[in-house]
Structure formats: C-alpha cells, structure tokens
Amino acid sequence: MRSLLLRLYGAFTTMAKPLVRRKLRRRAVAEPGYAVAVEERFGHYDDSAQGTGWCWIHAVSLGEARAAGILIAELRRQMPGIPILLTNGTATGREEGAKLLEPGDLQVWQPWDSPDAVARFLDRFRPRIGVLMETEVWPEMTAACAERHIPLVLANARLNEKSLAGAERLAWLARPAYSSLAAVWAQTEADSHRLVSLGAKVSGIFGNLKFDATPDARQLAGAAKLRAQLPRPVIVFASSRDGEEQQLLDVLKRFGALAPVPPEREGVQSIVKRVHDVQWMIVPRHPQRFDEVAALIESNGFTVARRSAAGAPTESEIWLGDSLGEMALYYGLADAALLGGSFEALGGQNLIEAAACGCPVIMGPSTFNFAEAAELSLAAGASMRVPDMEHAVTAALKLVEKTERRDAMAQAAVAFASSNRGAAERTAAALLAIAENAVAMEAAPVPPEERTEPRLD
Structure with a gap:
C-alpha cells in the first residue's frame, strides 16, 4: 500500500510534465541532444525498443556513464552476452553511453519519475535487475521496482554531507526510497555511514569503480x-x-x-x-x-x-x-x-x-x-x-x-x-549473484497470499 505522501509526490511529478518538456526545449537550443527521442522520457517507445530480462543500468550523466562503462566491461567478462539496457538523463551521458553498446544492447532515456512514465518503462522492458550508478535514487522508480519485485541496487554509491542534508530535509521521500533498494555498494566507509543513516542496506564497501579505468x-x-x-x-x-x-x-x-625583478635579485627568475x-x-x-x-x-x-x-x-x-x-x-x-x-x-x-x-x-x-x-x-x-x-x-x-x-x-x-583497483570485479560479482537469485525467484511458484493484482495507473 502506497503512502499518501508518495501518492502526492506522484501527482506532483505528473503535473510537472509540461515544465519538464519546456526545460528540455530550452536545453536543446544549446545541446541538440536534448531534442532526441523526447517521448522516451515519458515512457513512449518505438517498436525497436523491445526485449525482457535486461540488466538495466542507469547512468545519469557523463561521469556516471564512464563509471558504468567500467562496470559493463567487467559484467561482460564475467557473463559474456549479458543484455544491457542503458538509460541516461543528460545529453553528454547519452552520447558517452552510446559508445558502450554492443549488438543486442539498448539505450533509452531515463523515464521522468511520474507513476505512468515509470510504469510504462518497467512494463515494456521488465528488467531482471536495475543498477543505479552513484547517486541517482528516485522515489517513484524505487517504489515501482519494489512492487514488481525487481531488485534495484545502487552501485559505486556516494553521498556527501551536503547531499545528506538535502535528503534529510525530504526524509519522507528519501528514507522509503533508500530503504527500498535491494543492495547498496558504497565507495567509502564515510559514504556507507551516511547512506545507512537514510535507511539504505549497505551490503559492501567496494571502492570507486573509476580506479579500474585504463587510460587510452x-x-x-x-x-x-x-x-x-x-x-x-x-x-x-x-x-x-x-x-x-x-x-x-x-x-x-x-x-x-x-614589475621586473629588481637589480639586486637579477639571478632570480x-x-x-x-x-x-x-x-x-x-x-x-x-x-x-x-x-x-x-x-x-x-x-x-x-x-x-x-x-x-x-x-x-x-x-x-x-x-x-x-x-x-x-x-x-x-x-x-x-x-x-x-x-x-x-x-x-x-x-x-x-x-x-x-x-x-x-x-x-x-x-x-x-x-x-x-x-x-x-x-x-x-x-x-x-x-x-x-x-x-x-x-x-x-x-x-x-x-x-x-x-x-x-x-x-x-x-x-x-x-x-x-x-586501489578491484571495485569493478567485486561489484559485478555481487550484481550477478542478485540477478541469478531473481531468476530463481521468478521460477518458483508464488503462494496465493503473496500474489498482487497488476497496477492500473
């Protein structure tokens, strides 16, 4: 049962859609990438965007996309052929993310965090697992994944003091969102303490994925x-x-x-x-x-x-x-x-x-x-x-x-x-273990008392 506050949040994000569209139009003036496939942001996709069983990775911007590239490479090493669904939020993130795709992978925009857009995204792609990179935790998305029993994790997670203070001011949204995550793998012990204070289930302190990057x-x-x-x-x-x-x-x-150096210090450059x-x-x-x-x-x-x-x-x-x-x-x-x-x-x-x-x-x-x-x-x-x-x-x-x-x-x-290398290997192994457990859970029969009716929003 959804809380009244979360339903109010959903109503707000739904009403804010015209403002989001206007912001995208304005940003597209300077960055044309924001004008690409705008309807994907609201859960509307063309016929080529199909498939199920995805390992969905969300990397909002350029830095997160680069970290996601390191993780994706390690996932492919540990499980060749794993199907990647990549979402991004910014034009630079999408451009960088496009470089990571292989045949069989798919890239779409992150859905706006309204109930209908999120529902259409999850119903269309039905990911086996969702991976949020570093900081991106959205209340509607976390709630919807929990309702559908889709494990959603936060990888390479970081949370500084400023962000923690902001989350605490909106604790009625932040705490349920962080506590809904199936696992959180923090970069540092300090990040772990801050994440736990918001209700996150920190399963490990794995370090920073970016240490595993190899310069070109x-x-x-x-x-x-x-x-x-x-x-x-x-x-x-x-x-x-x-x-x-x-x-x-x-x-x-x-x-x-x-002024020039004085004569008495001519020897000094x-x-x-x-x-x-x-x-x-x-x-x-x-x-x-x-x-x-x-x-x-x-x-x-x-x-x-x-x-x-x-x-x-x-x-x-x-x-x-x-x-x-x-x-x-x-x-x-x-x-x-x-x-x-x-x-x-x-x-x-x-x-x-x-x-x-x-x-x-x-x-x-x-x-x-x-x-x-x-x-x-x-x-x-x-x-x-x-x-x-x-x-x-x-x-x-x-x-x-x-x-x-x-x-x-x-x-x-x-x-x-x-x-300081090693975060990619640890993160990929933990992620695949959760995904494999999700597959086993899908195959197991669901007791009648745990069955839920499909959502109609």
Missing part, C-alpha cells in the same frame, strides 16, 4: 610524441567549472603585470617569465560551455587555440581542450593539472584519471565530492592542496621547474591509482 593507450602515446616536440611544459586546468576559468585568467594577468615559459591549457567540464570559455579567454586579452580547430597555432597563449573523450591525451601532455571544481564550492571533479595517467594534481579547498580519493592521493604524494588559485598557479610553476619532484609525484600518482 593511443592517446597517451600520442601525447608523449607531441610533448617531446613542445618547447614549453604544459599546465592543464582540467574539468574547469563556471567561474573558475576567470579566476585563472585573473591570476595570469596579475602575475604578467608584475621573475614570475612574469615563469608564467610565459609555460603553455596553459583549459579543459571545461561541460561541452556546452566550450564557446563561452573561448570567448572568455579572448575577452581577457589572451590568444586561444582550440583543439577542435584544425591547424590551430601552438604559439597561442592558452589552448582550449574543447573535445570529449580525450582527457588521457590532455593529462598525458600536462606536466601538472589544476583540479576543476575545487576552486569554487563545487566539491571537485574526479582526480583518479589524472593519477592513472601519471599527472600530478594540484587541488583547491573544495573536494567534498571525492573526499576520500583526495585524501588518499595527498597521503600517497600524488597531489597537493592549496587554498586558492594564486597559490595553485605558483605551486604548478614551481613543480614544472623542479623536474625531480614532478617525476616523483607522477610515479606516486600511478602507484596510487593502481593500488
């Missing part, structure tokens, strides 16, 4: 070849977020405007020369901001060369990494990386890929999204933390000048990434 060998080889030809070291601002690029540009302008002796690169986190960041760089008086522009001049003051799926190339080129999302109160972006590529990381004060990974990397000597952008630029300049320290940090980064 071709990109790293290409980076090494190009790097040998470059006249200057490279510092990359990786996965930068709105507001952070301006911070970097302000610091570069301020350092470049400093000036900050001006050190700034100009480095090739700076910015790689925005979100592709819809590529043009905006290019314009921002030029409006601040810098010349910019875009990765997407054939034959872009290497002598440009700032390079713009405006491509998807090439982070291994950018990290391979870089002598050091500034961590995006950590210089505003955004919680930081994932530093694991940089470590796997042997790129030392300099992070700002805000890393709550990846708190344990950040602390482990610091302890391993793979990264350093600074209070603000000015200190970050200064630290990066010192690092590229002191090649012995830079090389030591690079080696520590690779060792740090390698020593």
